[in-house]
Amino acid sequence: MYLEIDEMERSTLTPLEQRLAGHLQPLYPDLDAVEFAQECLAHFGLSKDAPTPAPHRNLWDQSDVxxxxxxxxxxxxxxxxxxxxxxxxxxxxxxxxxxxxxxxxxxxxxxxxxxxxxxxxxxxxxxxxxxxxxxxxxxxxxxDLVINHCSSRSLWFENYKAGLEPGAGYFAEASPDMDLSAVVRPRTSPLLREVQTPDGERHVWCTFSHDQVDLDFRxxxxxxxxxxxxxLYLDKGIRWFRLDAVAFLWKIPGTPCINLPETHEVIRLLRLLIEHHSxxxxxxxxxxxxxxxxxxxxxxxxxxxxxxxxxxxxxxxxxxxxxxxxxxxxxxxxxxxxxxxxxxxxxxxxxxxxxxxxxxxxxxxxxxxxxxxxxxxxxxxxxxxxxxxxxxxxxxxxxxxxxxxxxxxxxxxxxxxxxxxxxxxxxxxxxxxxxxxxxxxxxxxxxxxxxxxxxxxxxxxxxxxxxxxxxxxxxxxxxxxxxxxxxxxxxxxxxxxxxxxHPNATMYTLHTGEQLFSFWRQSIDRRQSIFAIFNISDQPQTFNLSELNLILTDEWIDLVSGQAFENRVAQVTLMPYQYVWLSNRRVA
Missing domain, CATH: 3.20.20.80 (Glycosidases)
Structure with missing residues (x-):
């Protein structure tokens, strides 16, 4: 059972506090979600009144490489x-x-x-x-936010083995007697590693290697x-965060321990905090x-x-x-x-x-x-x-x-x-x-x-x-x-x-045979179209411009070579692995 937020308490919360508590409840049902939400905001240095960024914003364009x-x-x-x-x-x-x-x-x-x-x-x-x-x-x-695991030589793991903070209780444990046959892994090494702790022998979870011990986000x-x-990373100027191996984040024995609902919940929670901060x-x-x-x-x-x-x-x-x-x-x-x-x-x-x-x-x-x-x-x-x-x-x-x-x-x-x-x-x-x-x-x-x-x-x-x-x-x-x-x-x-x-510009795949890989892109403002056609074979390949239904009133040019195509029904031969980007508008 979750510790429910009563309506009176909810009415005193800001939208950010409400949303954050909503993510925390299914992850930590034994905690007071509101108190923990406020603790998370404090650790993140974020005001509970931080403005909510507008949704569906493209934070990139065609210049992003x-x-x-x-x-x-x-x-x-x-x-x-x-x-x-x-x-x-x-x-x-x-x-x-x-x-x-x-x-x-x-x-x-x-x-x-x-x-x-x-x-x-x-x-x-x-x-x-x-x-x-x-x-x-x-x-x-x-x-990189290496979030699934950390080194067996980290201070956290040394403290875990000694029963000290920070580190005690930070790592995922399992018993060799458990049925872990459903666990999905990308490696051939044994899943569990035996370690000695003040509480006796324990077996820690190692999805990738015995030097990479999985953290316990429970x-x-x-x-x-x-x-x-x-x-800290935000303060140092990092704005793009790669969540490494995040699919394996949450462990529940008896399940594949990959892509679990709790993992998705953690990602939603992190996104909420990160985008409100920056x-x-x-x-x-x-x-x-x-x-x-x-x-x-x-x-x-x-x-x-x-x-x-x-x-x-x-x-x-x-x-x-x-x-x-x-x-x-x-x-x-x-x-x-x-x-x-x-x-x-x-x-x-x-x-x-x-x-x-x-x-x-x-x-x-x-x-x-x-x-x-x-x-x-x-x-x-x-x-x-x-x-x-x-x-x-x-x-x-x-x-x-x-x-x-x-x-x-x-x-x-x-x-x-x-x-x-x-x-x-x-x-x-x-x-x-x-x-x-x-x-x-x-x-x-x-x-x-x-x-x-x-x-x-x-x-x-x-x-x-x-x-x-x-x-x-x-x-x-x-x-x-x-x-x-x-x-x-x-x-x-x-x-x-x-x-x-542009990363979100329209794209349609074209049917030009097995040896010519082709697709059409159109800018978000619909002013520019590009037919991208690639000979992906080691033999010359020919296609007809008439197959592309080029707009007759536009001028068409190959952006790669600079060649103009005035004849809309001409045959074009591409040498092995040659490609053309036919555009109706060249942007200087």
Whole structure:
């Protein structure tokens, strides 16, 4: 039973207090929801009379392009890595990147930052809070809220083992005698870890690894800790919040412990507080799960502002190496347009691998096997997970995007690597949503085999660390790194000028055969239309302009090449992986 709020008490509450108490009641039914709501507001430094931001606001436009980078993806002996990162951004990317996702920059014990030891300090090997604040003055920053788990070497966990505060009661426990067979996990390691505490032997929950111990949000003290952490990040200039692995947040033995109603309630609660504190703040949920489950994290435009489009990477890479857009097109036609105030976050590559769970039900087992063997042929590795029945299944492909584009599934490596790579980047730039590019995709960094051998982790293959001077030399020389970097900057600058590429502009998928992937975008004010047509095969493909029903009174130009098309019934031939963006209005 909830501790109900009586009508007299309700009448004295502000709308914010009422809404907050409404979220807290189902999460903590044994607490006085009003008192706890007021405690949450105090921890967040938020007035109970804070004005409510208007709903369905688009906090982005076509100029928003995200870069994903570790704090030390670039290193120099002359300065801290975060300063090197800012220097590169300022010198080379100020005109084509709006937002920087700096992957966890806190002290950590494993998983390249995602085993956080201290949420409140910057890893001294990267820099300090002033470096983060400085970047935030020139770019929007997305920071990671590693909310599901923390390091087994954190003060919290050390205190948990000693029965001290803060930490005692902060971590999820379970008994080995419980039936946990339904629990969904992305790893093959044992779920429970045995530890000794003042109360005897306990078993803590470890969804990802035994160094990443899951926090117990059923304890209201854990929620309050994270409210203080979020407030600190806001004070330091972070406005975009990536909720890492949030789908696993709430644990109830006997259930799959993923996507539980309580998890969605926590996200709604965090959004309520964050947007009242900073109306320009944005929440992104990182939920590497099948597509239909992923879509639920939009809620009713009251949970995530943006969700990762996790099905895009495996489907787009599969499209480019098979020369068939059938599955990509069919999936795209099932995707609901994002409501105003929400948007998709599109990506092809990231610091993690290419997730395969989001391809479930979209690619057949045979097609997945073909994709896996093709990526292995190009130097990729395959990471696995354990299913509820104990079976080991492929979970993700670990490979650099550049190497994934070496060739095709049927013929292997070929001469079209650059064209294929840029075709994929251009598709992502044109789709509905905000595009996010991994820093190594801008440079076309190859597989880092040496780093895999050094760390023993397959994910390290796509986590190369560039020496800043070596990178500058590579971008100045006659290299594929320079070729890709210059082409990517040109592509992104072009994309940012087009109102029809606003993340919420209309998009319709076109039917132009298996080898031509096509869609139509129209700006929100309906003044600009763009027909984006991509040859996703290794053979020339032809289409007729008459198939597009171009408006005869408009002038049509390919934004990519600058070629004008006066003949509305002409045939157009695209070379392998060539693409056109036909627009009725060029925006200077």
């Amino acid at each position: 995200m870069l994903i980078s570790y704090g030390d993806s670039l290193r120099s002996e002359r300065e801290a890595p975060l300063r090197s990162l800012y220097g590169f951004l300022d010198a080379h990317l100020r005109d084509c990147i709006s937002t920087v996702h700096i992957l966890p920059f806190f002290p950590y014990s494993s998983d390249d930052g995602f085993s956080v030891m201290d949420y409140t300090t910057v890893n001294p090997s990267l820099g300090q809070w002033d470096d983060i604040t400085n970047i935030s003055r020139h770019f929007k920053i997305m920071g 304890n209201p003290k854990v929620l309050l800790e994270f409210l203080r952490i979020i407030r 109306p320009d703040a944005v929440i992104i949920t990182e939920t590497n799960i099948p597509n239909r489950e992923n879509l639920t994290y939009f809620g009713n435009a009251n949970e995530a502002h943006l969700i990762y489009n996790f099905s895009l990477p495996p489907l787009l890479i599969n499209t480019l190496v098979t020369g068939s857009c059938l599955h990509l097109k069919n999936w795209l036609m099932t995707m609901p347009p994002a409501q105003y105030g929400t948007a998709y976050l599109n990506f092809i590559a990231s610091h993690d691998g290419i997730g395969l769970r989001p391809a479930e039900g979209l690619l057949s087992d045979w097609e997945l096997d073909t994709l896996l063997s093709t990526m292995q042929r190009f130097g990729g590795r395959i990471s696995s997970r354990t299913t509820a029945d104990g079976e080991s299944k492929p979970y993700e492909i670990n490979i650099s995007l550049w190497d994934s584009m070496r060739g095709t599934a049927s013929h292997g490596p070929d001469q079209w690597q650059f064209a294929r790579f840029m075709c994929g980047a251009a598709i992502m730039a044109a789709l509905e949503g905000v595009p996010a590019y991994y820093i190594h995709s801008l440079f076309a960094t190859e597989n880092d085999e040496a780093r895999v051998e050094h760390t023993g982790s397959f994910r390290s293959i796509n986590r190369h660390i560039w020496q800043a001077d070596d990178l500058e030399a590579a971008l100045a020389g006659d290299t594929h790194h320079r070729q890709v970097f210059e082409a990517m900057r040109k592509l992104l600058n072009l994309r940012r000028e087009q109102p029809a590429f």
